[in-house]
Amino acid sequence: MPGLLEELESQIAGVRATTAKQNIGVIREVGDGVARVEGLSDAMLNEMLDLGHGVTGLALNLEETEVGVIVLGDYTLLEEGDEVRTTGKLLQVPVGMGLLGRVVNTLGEPVDGKGPVKSDLAYPVERMAPGIIRRQGVNQPVQTGIMAIDAMIPIGRGQRELIIGDRSTGKTTICVDTIISQARLNRAAQEKGDKDYRPLYCIYVAIGQKESNIARIMTVLEHEGAMPYTIIIASPASDSATNQYLAPFAGAAISEWFMDHGMDALIIYDDLSKHAVAYRQVSLILKRPSGREAYPGDIFYLHSRLLERAARVTEKYGNGSVTALPIIETQAGDVSAYIPTNVISITDGQIYLETDLFYQGMRPAISVGLSVSRVGSAAQLKAMKQVAGQLKGDLAQFRELAAFAQFGSELDAKTQAQIDRGKRIMEIFKQPQYSPIPVGTQVAVIWSVQNGYLDNVPVTRVKEFQSRLTEFLSTRKPELLQKITVEKALSAALAAEVKAAVEQFKETWS
Amino acid sequence: MPATASHVRRAAKRLFRWCVVNDRLQEERARAVMQEILKSKRRGFITLLSEFKRLLTIEVAKHTARIDSAVLLEIDQQTRIKDGLERAYGEGIDSQFSQNPDLIGGIRIQISSDVYDGTVRARLVALGASFGIRSA
Numbered sequence: 001m002p003g004l005l006e007e008l009e010s011q012i013a014g015v016r017a018t019t020a021k022q023n024i025g026v027i028r029e030v031g032d033g034v035a036r037v038e039g040l041s042d043a044m045l046n047e048m049l050d051l052g053h054g055v056t057g058l059a060l061n062l063e064e065t066e067v068g069v070i071v072l073g074d075y076t077l078l079e080e081g082d083e084v085r086t087t088g089k090l091l092q093v094p095v096g097m098g099l100l101g102r103v104v105n106t107l108g109e110p111v112d113g114k115g116p117v118k119s120d121l122a123y124p125v126e127r128m129a130p131g132i133i134r135r136q137g138v139n140q141p142v143q144t145g146i147m148a149i150d151a152m153i154p155i156g157r158g159q160r161e162l163i164i165g166d167r168s169t170g171k172t173t174i175c176v177d178t179i180i181s182q183a184r185l186n187r188a189a190q191e192k193g194d195k196d197y198r199p200l201y202c203i204y205v206a207i208g209q210k211e212s213n214i215a216r217i218m219t220v221l222e223h224e225g226a227m228p229y230t231i232i233i234a235s236p237a238s239d240s241a242t243n244q245y246l247a248p249f250a251g252a253a254i255s256e257w258f259m260d261h262g263m264d265a266l267i268i269y270d271d272l273s274k275h276a277v278a279y280r281q282v283s284l285i286l287k288r289p290s291g292r293e294a295y296p297g298d299i300f301y302l303h304s305r306l307l308e309r310a311a312r313v314t315e316k317y318g319n320g321s322v323t324a325l326p327i328i329e330t331q332a333g334d335v336s337a338y339i340p341t342n343v344i345s346i347t348d349g350q351i352y353l354e355t356d357l358f359y360q361g362m363r364p365a366i367s368v369g370l371s372v373s374r375v376g377s378a379a380q381l382k383a384m385k386q387v388a389g390q391l392k393g394d395l396a397q398f399r400e401l402a403a404f405a406q407f408g409s410e411l412d413a414k415t416q417a418q419i420d421r422g423k424r425i426m427e428i429f430k431q432p433q434y435s436p437i438p439v440g441t442q443v444a445v446i447w448s449v450q451n452g453y454l455d456n457v458p459v460t461r462v463k464e465f466q467s468r469l470t471e472f473l474s475t476r477k478p479e480l481l482q483k484i485t486v487e488k489a490l491s492a493a494l495a496a497e498v499k500a501a502v503e504q505f506k507e508t509w510s
Numbered sequence: 511m512p513a514t515a516s517h518v519r520r521a522a523k524r525l526f527r528w529c530v531v532n533d534r535l536q537e538e539r540a541r542a543v544m545q546e547i548l549k550s551k552r553r554g555f556i557t558l559l560s561e562f563k564r565l566l567t568i569e570v571a572k573h574t575a576r577i578d579s580a581v582l583l584e585i586d587q588q589t590r591i592k593d594g595l596e597r598a599y600g601e602g603i604d605s606q607f608s609q610n611p612d613l614i615g616g617i618r619i620q621i622s623s624d625v626y627d628g629t630v631r632a633r634l635v636a637l638g639a640s641f642g643i644r645s646a
Binding site for chain 1: 622626627628
């Protein structure tokens with residue numbers, strides 16, 4: 001005890017009272033999630049401000065005599081005349097492996113009722129994208145498990161691929177299937193102890209979605225065992241426009257932690273149309289000048305700076321990557337509208353979903369003609385490139401000839417064969433929800449079609465053939481599928497094995 | 511030309527800028543502007559006057575220092591503070607001293623948006639905030 005008292009005395013004697021300079025302002029006006037503050041002469045753009053009553057805000061408008069602040073919290077607690085202080089900090093979110101399996105809000109606070117998030121580090125929400133020197137080319141595939149995408153519109157790690165279409169065309173379903181596919185691959189590699197496999201962690205950012213939709217997606221991911229590899233950032237429709245505006249940036253910060261630590265992440269922004277609307281609301285309340293369709297002048301920069309944060313970095317910087325799948329909802333199929341054209345020009349390709357195809361039963365309703373991946377086969381397994389290389393051309397020809405055939409005129413044998421082949425290819429690309437197909441199976445099935453083994457199967461029975469072939473290969477020839485996945489290319493010997501397997505199956509088919 | 515809010519604000523800003531010469535507010539010019547607006551009674555003159563007053567208030571606050579202390583300061587203490595403020599912010603600072611026992615001890619100086627708060631009350635509030643206790 002005497003030692004403790006002496007220590008306390010020396011601590012008190014050593015204390016030097018210092019006075020720090022603070023910069024303050026006074027709230028002049030508050031409403032609709034925005035406060036206008038007079039003073040704050042030293043406030044910086046995007047600086048966090050302490051608005052009192054436990055509420056913080058971000059300085060977004062720096063004007064001559066006042067600062068426009070967006071409120072992160074309950075703005076109804078604020079009153080005219082309240083003091084506001086600068087904090088000298090940027091908005092940050094917790095990052096790290098502790099977020100996997102969790103559902104958090106825009107500020108990284110848990111909303112799933114599973115207790116606090118374990119995280120030692122925080123990343124700023126707004127951050128510069130990796131520079132040119134830090135980047136390397138995209139050449140590792142993201143296996144979405146959706147045959148139409150993996151075969152014809154391949155996505156690579158570090159790419160930005162836009163998913164665009166009208167409401168209820170299956171945009172979110174494609175993303176959920178991708179997450180499930182990644183989870184299965186991650187788990188299989190983990191169980192095998194495969195040190196060479198790089199797991200892909202998924203981040204799903206829900207912007208302006210119905211809470212029931214977010215809950216349903218979470219349930220599906222839990223049921224499929226994908227949640228341990230997934231983070232959900234929820235900013236539902238009931239959230240303020242400020243939180244909806246910041247949510248994608250928070251997600252990007254979380255994904256960048258994986259990239260900075262040599263890991264791969266996939267981030268889904270669902271959807272950026274609602275994000276643009278939230279930003280428009282915030283900008284209009286801040287009285288920023290409005291442009292086309294009442295969007296602010298920097299609406300392009302909003303999305304470009306977000307999507308540029310998805311990249312693949314060089315070995316020197318960890319060889320990590322962030323792959324982005326932004327979603328845009330069009331109205332009446334109009335891809336030439338303002339926000340869709342903006343985002344199309346930013347991304348490295350788009351997957352276009354058509355309502356007509358959807359209602360014709362073609363699901364996923366991917367329009368092969370309008371969809372493109374600018375990374376292309378550089379991000380495709382060689383085996384897939386070998387079997388699927390001609391698919392796009394075959395389907396393009398099929399579409400032209402199919403329109404011609406509608407007139408009922410007599411067709412020559414070659415044309416008829418092309419049409420028949422095209423119908424069968426379209427059939428095999430139909431895929432139910434939440435059923436991603438492993439790449440080995442995809443290669444085998446596409447090989448079968450391209451080599452004519454389905455030519456004598458009626459179109460109405462093609463799905464049945466595919467299903468039974470898949471079952472045959474996975475139960476009787478699992479080592480063949482494994483070989484395709486490991487060797488990544490179809491050598492002559494491997495192609496012969498595939499041929500033998502398919503012929504063996506066909507003997508049992510009736 | 512209709513007197514919209516943005517027009518009135520722009521007009522007030524132009525008039526205010528005319529009143530500031532070499533970064534100092536000219537009182538005679540400000541008075542002249544005020545008299546002229548009152549005399550003209552043009553459409554929106556009350557809004558114009560309010561906006562002009564707001565800009566004047568901000569400008570005056572830039573050159574006004576409010577010094578609050580728990581006890582009344584001696585003359586030499588006040589002089590030292592005034593000299594310090596003029597060294598930091600330039601000449602012509604109007605220093606207003608007041609006593610506020612709620613501060614418990616120390617001095618609080620506010621000039622425009624800058625606050626130098628060395629009071630005991632501020633330290634207690636900061637200490638409470640570090641424990642998650644919010645002051646009323």
